[in-house]
Amino acid sequence: MRKEIDARGLQCPQPVILTKKELDTITEGVLTTLVDNEVAKENVSKLVQGLGFEYKVDEREGYYQITIFKGDGQLEVKEEEDNFEDLTIAFTSNTMGKGNDELGKILMKSFIYTVSETEPLPKTMVFYNGGVRLTCQGSEVLDDLKKLEAAGVEIISCGTCLDFLKLKEDLRVGSISNMYTIYEKLKDPKKNIIVG
Numbered sequence: 001m002r003k004e005i006d007a008r009g010l011q012c013p014q015p016v017i018l019t020k021k022e023l024d025t026i027t028e029g030v031l032t033t034l035v036d037n038e039v040a041k042e043n044v045s046k047l048v049q050g051l052g053f054e055y056k057v058d059e060r061e062g063y064y065q066i067t068i069f070k071g072d073g074q075l076e077v078k079e080e081e082d083n084f085e086d087l088t089i090a091f092t093s094n095t096m097g098k099g100n101d102e103l104g105k106i107l108m109k110s111f112i113y114t115v116s117e118t119e120p121l122p123k124t125m126v127f128y129n130g131g132v133r134l135t136c137q138g139s140e141v142l143d144d145l146k147k148l149e150a151a152g153v154e155i156i157s158c159g160t161c162l163d164f165l166k167l168k169e170d171l172r173v174g175s176i177s178n179m180y181t182i183y184e185k186l187k188d189p190k191k192n193i194i195v196g
Contacts, residue, residue: 001026001028001029001030002029002030002031002032003022003026003029003030003031003032004031004032004033004034005018005019005022005031005032005033005034006034007019007033007034007035007040007044008034008035008036008063009036010035010040011110012039012040012043012110013043013110013113013114013117014113015033015035015040015043015044016040016043016044016047017114017117017118018033019031019033019044019047019048019066019068020047020118021117023051023053023068023070026070026071027070027071028070028071029070029071030067030068030069030070031067031068031070032065032066032067032068033065033066033068034063034064034065034066035063035064035066036062036063036064040064041057041064041066044066045057045066048066048068053068053069053070054068054069055067055068055069086123086188086191087120087122087123087124087191087192087193088122088123088124088125088126088185088186088191088192088193089115089122089124089125089126089192089193089194089195090125090126090127090128090131090182090185090186090192090193090194090195090196091108091125091126091127091128091131091134091195091196092128092129092130092131092194092195092196093108093129093130093131093196094108094130094131094133094134094139095107095108095130095196096108096111096195096196105140108134108141108195109140109141111195112134112141112144112145113141113144115144115148116144116145116147116148121148121151121152121153122153122193123153123154124153124154124155124156124185125145125148125153125154125155125156125174126156126157126158126177126182126185126186127155127156127157127158127161127174128157128158128161128182129158129161129196130165130196131157131161131196132157132158132161132162132165132167132171133165133167135155135157135171135172135173135174136162136167136170136171136172137170137171137172138170139172142172142173145173145174146173149173149174154174155173155174155175156174156175156176156177156181156182156185157171157174157175157176157177158176158177158178158179158182159176159177159178160178160179162176
């Protein structure tokens, strides 16, 4: 079986996600992913290495062709047996990292998109402090959060934070919660990720 993904013009992490999804659908064969930038080439290559598949990269005029060979003798690396069924992701800000807020917004949008496109999904996503802005009107990630909520992910925003920032009327996804519930969701450090 031979398949091809044309991921030219797509920004990270889309080429990686598309490649992973396609690899998950085939038991053996050749998958070719086309990308048009160095970052995408490196990220797809790292994905394939991590999965233990053979691959080759050919530079073409204006793009890279990554050919992946899956099946028949491949040493697929088994993913760790982490249990994600109770995973909570907490968002403390509407940007990711410190330094440049514009870049931080781009990174946050990319992170939430990646969560929405990757299995398994978290059980809960908690938003507090400036993170509640992500669940409110005007947020660039509302569509991805609504998609996650429709898939069964619990989306909760801190009521105190929404009140303090005068955003309660702007909430567009999920429900309003309190600090006790947020604590209950975050009290097991092995089952949560904090982003901000």
